[in-house]
Amino acid sequence: MATEVIRSIKASGGDYATIALWTAAIPANLVTADEQWTGELYNETYAETVSISGHTVDATRFIKLSVASGQRHNGKQGTGAVINPSAGSTGTGISISDQYTVIEWLELTDWGSSGWMSSGIVINADNCTIRFNIVHDEVADNSGSGISYGGGSNCKIYRNIVYETGTPTMRNGIHDGNGWFSGNIVNNNTVHNFSENCIHKDVADVNTTYQNNCATNPGSGFSCFAIGSGASTASNNLSSDATAPGTSAQINKSASNQFISISGTYDLRLKAGADCIDNGANLGSPYDTGIQGNAVTGTWDIGADELIPEGQPINLKHQCIPFFGSRNWRNPFSTIVRS
Numbered sequence: 001m002a003t004e005v006i007r008s009i010k011a012s013g014g015d016y017a018t019i020a021l022w023t024a025a026i027p028a029n030l031v032t033a034d035e036q037w038t039g040e041l042y043n044e045t046y047a048e049t050v051s052i053s054g055h056t057v058d059a060t061r062f063i064k065l066s067v068a069s070g071q072r073h074n075g076k077q078g079t080g081a082v083i084n085p086s087a088g089s090t091g092t093g094i095s096i097s098d099q100y101t102v103i104e105w106l107e108l109t110d111w112g113s114s115g116w117m118s119s120g121i122v123i124n125a126d127n128c129t130i131r132f133n134i135v136h137d138e139v140a141d142n143s144g145s146g147i148s149y150g151g152g153s154n155c156k157i158y159r160n161i162v163y164e165t166g167t168p169t170m171r172n173g174i175h176d177g178n179g180w181f182s183g184n185i186v187n188n189n190t191v192h193n194f195s196e197n198c199i200h201k202d203v204a205d206v207n208t209t210y211q212n213n214c215a216t217n218p219g220s221g222f223s224c225f226a227i228g229s230g231a232s233t234a235s236n237n238l239s240s241d242a243t244a245p246g247t248s249a250q251i252n253k254s255a256s257n258q259f260i261s262i263s264g265t266y267d268l269r270l271k272a273g274a275d276c277i278d279n280g281a282n283l284g285s286p287y288d289t290g291i292q293g294n295a296v297t298g299t300w301d302i303g304a305d306e307l308i309p310e311g312q313p314i315n316l317k318h319q320c321i322p323f324f325g326s327r328n329w330r331n332p333f334s335t336i337v338r339s
Contacts, residue, residue: 001060002035002061004036004037005035005038007022008068009021010041010042011044016039019041019046020048023052023063027055028055030056030061031056031061032056034061035061036060036063038064038065039064040067041067041071041083041106043079043081044081045084047085049090050065050095052101053098057100062098062099062100063102065101067081073106074292076265076267076269077134077265077266078265080105086139090139092118092120092121093120093121093135094108095122095124096122099126101128102128102129103130103131103133104131106134107133108120109135109136109138111138111142112138112144113142114139115142116142116143117142119147119175120145121135122148123149123151125152126155127154128149128152128156130149130156130157130158131156131157131159131286132159132291134160134161135147136162136163136165137170138170140169142169146170146173146191147173147175148172148174148176148177149174149184150202151181153181154182155183156184156185156286157174158186158286158287159187159289160190160304161189161190161268161291161304161305162174162189163190163268165193170194171194171195171196171197172197172199172200174189174191174198174199176201177200182208184207187210187211188211188213188283188287188300189213189304190213190214190303190304191216192215192216192255192262193217194219196219197218197226200227201227201232207232208227209234210225210232210233210246211235211246211280211281211283212235212301213225213302214237214258214302215239215240215244217240218240225237225244225245226243227245232245235247235248235249236248236279237250237302238251238258238276238279238303239251239253240254248279250275250276250302253275258274259271270306276303276305277301279301283300290308291304292305
């Protein structure tokens, strides 16, 4: 069994002060080393872009960029580890060329430069996983996408919140610009407010799954879901227009009825009475954890967030306690529930 090598990444007191120093230390051949490398970010801002490439990996010996327990966001921007490339560089925020790479639990913002059309996260390898991330607000007029997966098959993109505040210049939220790959899964994401489409794929793309996604406020003349006519599985999606695909779709649902806040400091967690609540499909593991870190029980919700039901344990960083209050309760001490 491969050894997991966990290294902390923080400005002071960590194993590495930057993500770049951590990636440079990863062995070129993880299969030979028989190691799986995990980099853990902390609740601070990282002014750099990230490139994961050039390593020999397999399904058990791969690279994961994550956030340390107790340092993760609670589904709202500004509450955990942040990668902000514009503070130090431009271009794609996170570029992935190694198979099996996992990116999770971080906030990414301010990537690109005017006219660059850079994406926040770009996948150019098979079998990658993008989950539990908040991706929002590129550099003005960059005209890119939040998450782009046009370079690999059998990738999983789930439980992410992707959006732009104010007047959007980001073209697409989740984007497949290639169309010749298969087996990709796009489940339980929340995408909101773009100049073009919320969720887009090339017509030629095949065998892509779209379930439990909440997509609202595309650009004028564009669609919440523009996924062509490829052989895709789709169900239990919600849209603010009539394009939510598949069975049990929720269409023409207003964004203002779904989220806590879509002005000022955006908060795209679900609010009480949202149409997303209890209208999702039960997809089982690994999709059964909400973006607040809570286990999904009972009838599933649509989107990245899952409201916390009465009686469900709440993780308070180092302990679990039962909770018997309102499903929309806010706890200022928890890292995973509404604050």
